[in-house]
Amino acid sequence: MVSKNTRPTVADIRAMKGRGQKFSMLYVTSLEEAAAADAAGVDMLSIEGRFFSPEMREAAGRCFVQVGLPYGPAGNLVTAEDYLKTAYHFMRIGGDCFYCAASLDIQKTLCDNAVPVVAHVGLIPSQCTWTGGFKAVGRTAESARAVWDHVKRLETIGCFGAELEVVPDRIAELITRSTPMIMLGMGAGPHADAQYLFSEDVLGHTSGHKPRHAKTYRNFAAELERLQRERIAAYREFISDVKTGTYPEPQHVVSIADEELAAFRAPLGL
Helix, strand or coil: CCCCCCCCCHHHHHHHHHCCCCEEEEECCCHHHHHHHHHHCCCEEEEEHHHCCHHHHHHHCCCEEEEECCCHHHCCCCCHHHHHHHHHHHHHHCCCEEECCCCHHHHHHHHHCCCCEEEEEECCHHHHHHCCCCCCCCCCHHHHHHHHHHHHHHHHHCCCEEEEECCCHHHHHHHHHCCCCEEEEECCCCCCCEEEEEHHHHCCCCCCCCCCCCCCCCCHHHHHHHHHHHHHHHHHHHHHHHHHCCCCCHHHCCCCCHHHHHHHHHHHCC
């Protein structure tokens, strides 16, 4: 069992899969979301490298954190050395595993250097032009076999896990129980090791397309809209106060004694 005062290790996560334990996983982008996930008891977080910092690691508390290494078009990592240097940087901050959707040889370089790698199979957004766009993958025997073969190649090079995105539930079940890797399911049915959602979907303030597998638990959109209206109203009141001289008031300024002001003005002839 994992201590209540420490976050899980890779070995702990593997042991949890061995016991058939399911994980909760959220994609978060802010300190507030990370801290809330920790307080709620979320098992795993996915945090893009651009958002990951020592402060984010502290906010995440006991959560096991996957740090995203930006794939080619989404970042400036190109070579295996680029990816390895970046992974080591985030390991020093406290990343627990590292998302990498680059080529097998780059993923293998990371694995060979004991970096816990989470790959991506099924619908891979950054590469979806090859599978027909943003749609399910694995709905035919041929397509499902391609996903299966991809998983087996990842096993061979030593990956720790893989995001399993938008594949049929029964294919996901067969894959999950047939691999030692941790399968992080996003739209892959109930049998993946983890159920992975974006915080913005859970909180109901998704911008743009909301995927079929997303579930909303709170309506933050209305509250955020209300806060924006209040923000604009407050700014307008501030502008009005400046124009009318209502702000600043005496309590907002620093005073000076009359004699000190006189001593300052006298030699200046003011």
